[in-house]
Amino acid sequence: MTTDSDSDGLTDGLESSKGDPxxxxxxxxxxxxxxxWWIVWGLAILGTIQYSRPTVLAVAVGLFVLTHFITKK
Known part of the structure; x- marks a missing residue:
């Protein structure tokens, strides 16, 4: 059974943790x-782009860089 003081301690711990980069x-x-992969697969079904590993890799790198800069504090 958890008490209010236990949940407050957990909340404080989670809020103060920055995590392992x-x-x-x-x-x-x-x-x-x-x-x-999901984006490229969907666009390939629509006939917008060619489905290939280099295309998936390029989109993945773009997403990785975008999310890295958005989440950086």
Whole structure:
């Protein structure tokens, strides 16, 4: 059973933690690749772009850089 003081301590701990930058970068890279694959796949179905690994990689790098700068404090 948790009390109010336990939840306050957890909240304070989560808010003060900045996290490991390596984990954040790895998570950003994985999610960028997955989201890029999904975007390129959808656009290829629509006939807008060619589906290929270099295209997915280019979109993933763009997403990675974009999210890195947006989330940087």
């Amino acid at each position: 390596r984990v954040l970068a790895a998570l950003n890279a994985v999610l960028s690749v997955l989201f890029a």
